[in-house]
Amino acid sequence: MAELVGGVGVPHDPGFPELVAREGPRSDVATRFGEIAAELEAMRPDALVVFTADHMNTFFLDNLPLFSVGVADRTTGPNDGTPALPRYDVPVAEGLAAHVRDRGIAAGFDLALTQEFAVDHSVLVPLHFLTPAMGIPIVPLFIAGIAPPLPTARRCFALGELVRDAVASWREPARVAVLASGSLCLDVGGSKAPGTKLSGCPDPAWAAQIARRLERGETRELLAEATDERIRASGNVSGELLNWIALLGAIGERKPSLATAVPAEGQAFVAWRAR
């Protein structure tokens, strides 16, 4: 039986690889990712379930699944021209991915399927900093958090619980970690970005409140607060919060082992270790 050994949550700003290439390993961003990478390494995962909001690069509005699982032996990317990011080939834990989908459908989750796909910065910026050797196979779980109407927070939490159950019933003795990719609060290219910036966090107080909930393990409170209205009012890609909420469903109610909040940027870097 497989075991869920913990999780990490990080932002995936497509400017990060270039910024770190320019400012070096002592920059704030590199340091924050380095701390989370150490936490993840300590979990010794054999596989990594990635909750991510594709940014209309893997899927588009001609065919947009609300929840989809990537079931293949590998994927590649970035497919969106992320600056300073090398071309990566990433192994996919195909058997576990298929098992998550099987268990999901059996449990009433209508999970769409993609068996040939590339991924964008939302998957590869976190992996670039956390697992640059790309030696840990992933299970990509796409949550449509960009194009409203968004799935509800409770549904995404239930999706995380499903992943936890699927891991527990996976036949192989694997150590599985989960990754939430995204900001807590962010507007890109819309009218809510602060000042005359093209992107940014429209509501740092909301981001700080989310970060406090994460730090204190106040999952039920966060679920009640993270309404569709609240999320959409806080920025046009703030639905990335749903990836974090799915992660909380997977890891259960526990406090993080490490948490660094950057509310002015709408971001947090958090790790949870399962005992």
Next chain:
Amino acid sequence: MSTYAVHSLCWRIRKDEALREELRGDPRRVLARFRLSDAEREALLAGDVATLERLGAHGYLLANLGRFGLLGLDRESYARRIKGLR
């Protein structure tokens, strides 16, 4: 419904350099191929992205107009105009 056409245009311009060139040369001809409402077409031609967002277009995709310097916009003017500033 035709907000889809705005999104489709903004999505394609990121991937299709020939389309970007054509859009710089003859925007009306390009826009005629998309099933846009009159309001959407006029707003696109005017670079009026704030109106397009009000009509339901997603800023994440609209911003490609500024990123690629199309329809009279660049990054800076896009970021001002999406907020209704000149």
